[in-house]
Amino acid sequence: MLDNETKEQLQQYLALLESEIVFSASLDESDDSKKVEDFLTEVAEMDAKISIEAKKLKRTPSFEINKQGAESSGIIFAGLPMGHEFTSFILALLQVGGRAPKIEDNMIQQIKSIDRTLTFETYVSLTCHNCPDVVQALNIMSVINPKISHTMIEGGMYQAEIDEKQVMAVPTVFLNDEEFDSGRMTIEQIVEKVSGPMSADEFADKETFDVLVIGGGPAGASSAIYAARKGIKTGMVVETFGGQVLETLGIENVIGTPYVEGPQLMRQVEEHVKQYDVDIMKGQRAKSIQKNDLIEVELENGAQLKAKTAILSTGARWRAINVPGEKEFKNKGIAYCPHCDGPLFKDKEVVVVGGGNSGIEAAIDLAGLAKHIYVLEFLPELKADQVLQKKLYSLSNVTVITNAATKEITGSSHVEALTYTDRLTNEEHTLNVEGVFILIGLMPNTEWLSDTVALSDRGEILTDKHGATNVEGIFAAGDCTDSAYKQIIISMGAGATAALGAFDYLIRQT
Structure with a gap:
């Protein structure tokens, strides 16, 4: 079932297992169960730390990943975790086995503080490149908090459930048997929806930033890297790190990288940003911006941030056709x-x-x-x-x-x-x-700026060759601007330009 290249990659990850793992499998005599059994057997035979046991689960075929001798991890795969979900399977193995998930400490504490039973189920397709982000986020929550459990349900193997529940978009998440949400979600967004948004008080101690980047796509990430490399205090307000690129499957025109998928590219970009001293405030959306003595940014949760300069890189989203039925049937066809x-x-x-x-x-x-x-x-x-x-x-x-x-x-x-x-x-x-x-096509995410900076008749932010807007100290970059071409590599270059422009502006102010 696994080709030689996949086996070689898997073997490298299995070597990182810190504990013995058991696949608790619910199987019968069906062809689908045979496929799942073959998959689990093939993986278990690759490492002596992995074993298989029989267990009755809600769905057959399915399997739970548990640490040997420990209580249930709450992580279940109903169907085959292949395609884009193979990475979710590997990460679940490692995290159940004891390797800490790569998320911020404050997020870990938020997840641990959830004090009610949450049973998540996510319907996915194996060709969906947004589904793994949701699956992996919910798996992490299950590892951290024993009150939380999560089942990934592969739609191709459970088509009857898909039809019965009228699931017409993936990922679609159910919580305690009620539809929770659908589409791409970050762990920050899921936790916020479950336990409420971060309080504005948690931002009260933020010092004034030299550069505050608003947006986490290619332009925003490039801006943050270039600003941080100048040694100035840099912050990022990010709703979803990665932006529109997360919706892109195959990218073949990033120079020096013949092929990369959007989510993979932006994971690499995020890791690059994290190599620098950048205060990344995830799961946050800017509500307004104004220039007084300093630039003041209000977030939707009421928090106030101050900066000497700001770079707007809020990107764009799919344009709507604005006809009756479009909103009503979103994710329902x-x-x-x-x-x-x-x-x-x-x-x-x-x-x-x-x-x-x-x-x-x-x-x-x-x-x-x-x-x-x-x-x-x-x-x-x-x-x-x-x-x-x-x-x-x-x-x-x-x-x-x-x-x-x-x-x-x-x-x-x-x-x-x-x-x-x-x-x-x-x-x-x-x-x-x-x-x-x-x-x-796309439309810029600039509605919140209509009374602040100059916009084109298409709602795009007008900038000069330094990335500056008409408001002193406010710069912009990427697909939210009036750039002639909307391309990842152009957004990255524009982000660098805006950061350098902001740095030159700060130098002139001293």
């Missing part, structure tokens, strides 16, 4: 990530709204899974690169509809149809579909 949610629409009819590169790449990916794909483009012709269009038109289960204005998305408990208007004839047409993937 409406999706934005074909890699994550595509497998949930196997043999179903779906619509892709958007004829640019993102939309056409999504349609090509989905064509291998879905029964039929309709591509809707508002303009008279597709905007995607010709090489992508050529591939698209070679697919027999794709229909391209141009001059199409999406009017409404309808259904009962999930998406059942999409209605669009032909812009040439004004006729309305309805497509009976179960999924709608919306990929019409």
Whole structure:
């Protein structure tokens, strides 16, 4: 089941096990149980510290990872933890075995302080690159606090549950049998939702920063690194470290790195930032910013931070089409990530709204899974690169509809149809579909800045060649600005420019 390369990598990790591990497996005579049994046997045979025992669990097939002779870890895998979840399996092995998870001490204390039983279940697909972040976060919480347990449920093996619970986006998390949330979540966000946000009082002792970076994507991380290397006091306000790059599966244009996946790249970037003295305030969102004697930033939890300079790097998000049904059916048939949610629409009819590169790449990916794909483009012709269009038109289960204005998305408990208007004839047409993937570009996360810095008519922050805004001491970088091209490598360069611009500004003030 495991290829030689995977076995070699796994062997290196197994050598780090600090305790004996037992796989407590719930199996029967089914083909799926046989697959899980073969997987566990293959892993156990690789290290004498691992054994297998029978145990009746809620789902069959499934297995729990426990330390030999200890109480239940609460970490269960229902299905095969392969694909993107193989890393979740390895980390669970090591953490149950005694290796401390790599999270901040204050977060560990927050998790330990949770004093109620929390039973999490997460539905995943093995092609989802956002799912492991959620699975690993909940596994860590289970290791730290015995009142918390977590089961990863592989949707392909438990399709009946997926259909019964109408799970139409992954990851979808249930807590104590009630839907908790869906989509990418950090451990900070999960803990905040369970136990409440950090108090503003916890920020009261923060000293004035020389540079305060707002945003944790490529631009923000680059800004923080360049600022910290100058030896000045640097802070970061980060809602989710990684930003939009976490939604990107394959990246092939970061110079010197022929291929890397978005989550992997941003994990490496975060580790790079942590090599410097940067105060990273995760799970926090800025509410307002104003320039007085110092720059004052208010967070949504009410905390006030002060800085001599600030760098805005809040990035962008998927643009909405703003039609009836879009909000109502989000994660109930409406999706934005074909890699994550595509497998949930196997043999179903779906619509892709958007004829640019993102939309056409999504349609090509989905064509291998879905029964039929309709591509809707508002303009008279597709905007995607010709090489992508050529591939698209070679697919027999794709229909391209141009001059199409999406009017409404309808259904009962999930998406059942999409209605669009032909812009040439004004006729309305309805497509009976179960999924709608919306990929019409990005919009900057700058709504909170409308009364502070100058914005373009597209809501982008206007900057000069030093990354400076029209407000003295406030700089900006990345996809939230009016940069001509939105690329990871350009955002990183812009972050460096803004940090250097902020440093030069500080020098001139002394």
